[in-house]
Amino acid sequence: MSDRNERAVGKAGATAAAGPSEPGEIDRFLGAAKRLAPLATGQAGRLVFALDATMSRQPTWDLACSLQARMFDVAAGSGGLAVQLVYFRGLGECRASGWVGEPARLNGLMRRIACAGGQTQIARVLRHVRDEASAVPLRAFVYVGDAMEEDIDALAALAGELGLRGIRGFVFQEGDDPAAGSAFATIARLTGGAHARFDSGAPDSLLDLLRGAAAYAAGGREAMQRLSGSNPAVKGLIAAMDGGRR
Template identity: 85%
Template sequence: MSPGRSAPGEIDRFLGAAKQLAPLATGQAGRLVFALDATMSRQPTWDLACSLQARMFEVAATSGGLAVQLVYFRGLGECRASGWVGEPRRLNGLMGAIACQGGQTQIARVLKHIRDEAKSVPIRAFVLVGDAMEEDVDALAALAGELGLRGIRGFLFQEGHDPAASAAFATMARLTGGAHARFDVNAPDSLLDLLRGAAAYAAGGREAMLKLAGGSPAVRGLLGAMDGGRR
């Protein structure tokens, strides 16, 4: 097996678990696509996201609940999505079974998946966590614009200061009416607050974010970015 490819058994286990989880998220819970770059450089952030994801559900519980779909990309053209998950323990189980592998970014595939998924279920927002950009920004902008027209807000959370990633993430955030923010993997609360803000929006919209903003500069920053993108 070449280094960039997944073991067939691992893929089968992921898809089997995803299929079983699909019926869990029903009712009026807000829907959030949680997309993660799982290329090799992302392992520390993947582990951090695993440890924090339950807090997204906690903050959303007071605003109608949350259903999350995990999407990840890695390796040689691998990009996969789970079913809709309504329990943090089950999402953590899926994430814990996935290891990061070398490869290039596949953000266009993520955005296309969100667009297609939104044709069958209502999606309020998506989160993309990454640190790199290796794609045609104009193509990504066109896809982000489509999502923005559908009312799907993008929260683009960037580790590090790569200028190409910063420019592309900011463009996608602006075109969806969402927000771009940086975080430090060595300061877990920085990503936690950002995820809580996105989850609040997915569950209860702007009003839910406003309730968090008083005690969170990060959430206030997201709101400011969203307001600035509308000008």
């Protein structure tokens, strides 16, 4: 790859290009963004924003593109937010962006990525979160998906490791697939985070959840509590976190 600001995640299989977004195109975009403005993290919280980008996910991917700026807005009063996009799709492709501090840059990256068929790679996402936390302060991650096609014991072991490191997982599920729901709830519980379902036909349902996770990443539980007064969904996330404490 020509730009170190985006990289493949993990070692499970070869990275494969899929859809119209060629790897070189993404690299060029990230390189240009990096030259335009370096990320000034300061006291900004960091949030890994991970999404399933397999073929069934395109409508929700587009929805996430339209909502992501609101995560930055809600975090502004708690020192700001830096977001790293992680996604998987196709035949073993799982990639992570650099850290992005401006919603326009994150939106520009997301708009260049098309979903493509493939199996879930949640374990690679969790390993990436673990490894990233060894390099930078990391309080939380978001995972958005609708399916789980992996070994739940392996996912639970990784989630438990993240929980011990104090990294909370906010796992947001589209639909009501029971296998996904059980796995997502386990990941959230073992990280001390929260699992919640949303309806892609009601954009505010996902927006409220993303705002809650962003508030936690930027300002911890106190920031979530401030937001919960006007946001019942955030109140539900706090209750789920309390119920998941070991």
